[in-house]
Amino acid sequence: MINHLYIDNYRCFTNFEWKPGPLSLLLGDNGTGKSTIFDVLETLRDFVTNPYHTSAAFPAHTLTAWDKRREQTFELGILRNEGQYTYRLVIEHAEDHAKNRIKLEQLSGEGVLLYQFEDGMAHLYRDDGTEGPVFPFDWSRSALGTIPERQDNTRLTWFRRRLERVFALSPVPLHMVGHTEGEIWRPDRRLGDFASWLKHLSNDMAFGARLTEKLQPVLDGFAGIRFKPTGDMAWELRFTFDYAETDQTNGFDIPFGRLSDGQRCLTALYTALLWLDESPGATLLWDEPSNFVSLREIQPWLLDVQDMVEEQGQQCMFISHHPELINALAGEHGAYFYRETGGPVRVKGFEWKPEDMSPAEIVGRGWEE
Amino acid sequence: MPRKGKGVRIVIVAEDERLRIFARKTLEAFGFDRREIYERVDHPKRGTGSGKQYVEKKYVEEYKAYRSRSSRGENVALTLATDADEQTVPDRAKKLDQQLSAEGLQRNANDAVFYWIPKWHVETWGLYLTGTGDVDEYTRYKHLAASIDWRKTGKSFVSEYRQFKQQPSLKTLSSLRIAYGETQRLGV
Numbered sequence: 001m002i003n004h005l006y007i008d009n010y011r012c013f014t015n016f017e018w019k020p021g022p023l024s025l026l027l028g029d030n031g032t033g034k035s036t037i038f039d040v041l042e043t044l045r046d047f048v049t050n051p052y053h054t055s056a057a058f059p060a061h062t063l064t065a066w067d068k069r070r071e072q073t074f075e076l077g078i079l080r081n082e083g084q085y086t087y088r089l090v091i092e093h094a095e096d097h098a099k100n101r102i103k104l105e106q107l108s109g110e111g112v113l114l115y116q117f118e119d120g121m122a123h124l125y126r127d128d129g130t131e132g133p134v135f136p137f138d139w140s141r142s143a144l145g146t147i148p149e150r151q152d153n154t155r156l157t158w159f160r161r162r163l164e165r166v167f168a169l170s171p172v173p174l175h176m177v178g179h180t181e182g183e184i185w186r187p188d189r190r191l192g193d194f195a196s197w198l199k200h201l202s203n204d205m206a207f208g209a210r211l212t213e214k215l216q217p218v219l220d221g222f223a224g225i226r227f228k229p230t231g232d233m234a235w236e237l238r239f240t241f242d243y244a245e246t247d248q249t250n251g252f253d254i255p256f257g258r259l260s261d262g263q264r265c266l267t268a269l270y271t272a273l274l275w276l277d278e279s280p281g282a283t284l285l286w287d288e289p290s291n292f293v294s295l296r297e298i299q300p301w302l303l304d305v306q307d308m309v310e311e312q313g314q315q316c317m318f319i320s321h322h323p324e325l326i327n328a329l330a331g332e333h334g335a336y337f338y339r340e341t342g343g344p345v346r347v348k349g350f351e352w353k354p355e356d357m358s359p360a361e362i363v364g365r366g367w368e369e
Numbered sequence: 370m371p372r373k374g375k376g377v378r379i380v381i382v383a384e385d386e387r388l389r390i391f392a393r394k395t396l397e398a399f400g401f402d403r404r405e406i407y408e409r410v411d412h413p414k415r416g417t418g419s420g421k422q423y424v425e426k427k428y429v430e431e432y433k434a435y436r437s438r439s440s441r442g443e444n445v446a447l448t449l450a451t452d453a454d455e456q457t458v459p460d461r462a463k464k465l466d467q468q469l470s471a472e473g474l475q476r477n478a479n480d481a482v483f484y485w486i487p488k489w490h491v492e493t494w495g496l497y498l499t500g501t502g503d504v505d506e507y508t509r510y511k512h513l514a515a516s517i518d519w520r521k522t523g524k525s526f527v528s529e530y531r532q533f534k535q536q537p538s539l540k541t542l543s544s545l546r547i548a549y550g551e552t553q554r555l556g557v
Contacts, residue, residue, distance in 0.1 A: 303408070
């Protein structure tokens with residue numbers, strides 16, 4: 001579980017610290033940095049696990065507008081059973097902002113240093129803390145993603161795999177097309193490649209059956225999904241429905257793209273739910289899960305998520321302005337983001353007493369401070 | 370018994386998250402689909418001491434909603450889950466009834482409105498139903514919450530309830546016997 005995040009000199013974050021729990025609802029006005037939290041987590045994930053250049057991950061325009069310092073600092077804490085892992089990254093920008101590079105990158109886990117990059121040299125340490133190889137590496141990329149798994153670096157590689165399972169979603173139904181030319185194991189945030197993700201997940205027959213079971217009470221007449229070949233290495237995702245008349249049942253199927261926005265989002269919600277169920281220790285970040293979805297559908301999905309978090313240890317962070325989600329989560333799991341006089345972002349627990357009005361009413365009136 | 374359908378059939382009003390989850394899992398174990406159950410989730414955090422007032426306040430609101438729907442012939446139900454704490458279970462139930470009478474209302478014998486009131490707190494039932502050692506209603510078990518497998522409690526409640534209906538046993542905890550009697554209002 002991600003249990004600590006520190007951001008300094010990045011967009012509207014200065015000396016910002018947050019300790020999320022297994023389930024978090026990020027609340028706050030527009031422009032208080034909620035979505036930026038997801039951006040940071042995604043960026044750190046991609047920086048550590050992919051060949052991602054510092055200039056792409058931390059371009060100069062991400063420096064805090066009112067801050068003259070040229071260093072950006074990030075810290076990410078992940079709890080593994082009882083052992084704490086901490087990743088620290090310091091990015092240094094040139095005076096003219098034309099270039100940037102890693103000043104310090106460090107990973108420690110369960111009380112020992114596992115990796116350090118400084119002055120152009122990468123230092124590896126074994127699980128027992130003893131010093132391993134030292135080698136020069138590119139100042140503009142993380143070497144962590146390039147280190148092969150070995151018997152003596154299981155902690156380092158665990159951290160990397162754990163970070164890979166941070167999924168950020170913010171579906172845009174208009175972008176969610178049914179055409180696919182392959183499979184992907186992690187979708188883009190807008191779910192433009194949803195069909196490719198679902199194709200990957202559906203390789204497991206049980207996954208398709210479970211998704212059908214979940215969607216049947218949600219989509220009237222829904223019978224199943226199929227991928228219709230449309231060429232060499234090209235498929236179209238289609239949804240099959242049974243339209244029951246008094247004396248007979250008529251089956252038909254339609255392309256995924258012809259479902260309503262809400263139906264596409266519901267499909268995404270339940271797909272993500274089942275993915276989460278099969279991904280122990282994963283973190284799901286969802287910006288506005290209630291968008292496009294009917295009010296009636298929110299609670300059953302949310303309760304499934306809450307069960308999963310409580311019983312299996314997965315982690316979820318949501319951003320929402322929807323009253324149903326706010327009432328369900330804010331009292332126990334609300335994190336209120338705010339900015340004082342347009343300055344840096346701060347966060348605190350959402351204060352609510354049951355004798356007050358509902359949390360959504362409080363938020364609606366701007367009384368959460 | 371509330372029929373299966375698209376709309377919500379049973380509303381849960383509980384004084385905290387633990388009781389709410391217990392109530393939902395038990396109803397699911399009775400065969401109700403999650404989508405037939407609606408949970409009031411605006412209850413206070415556990416330990417804040419205001420959960421009881423919350424249940425009492427919401428009871429009136431939800432009872433009126435229940436009467437309104439059932440008078441239209443809809444097969445709906447209302448569950449109230451609240452700890453007895455230092456009170457007796459009948460006294461806690463009486464306190465709930467008084468909320469209605471203060472509004473000129475009364476829970477009728479055939480109303481599908483039922484109380485689940487564990488003595489002290491829901492951990493008493495949790496431990497008893499999952500067979501974690503000897504359990505009585507004099508001891509407080511709140512500190513043992515983490516050792517309870519809450520997934521099992523609902524199923525165990527249902528199985529004990531069915532046995533109890535066939536042959537009531539005095540071995541069952543007194544607060545559970547009362548709860549089983551209340552559960553019959555659900556028509557299960």
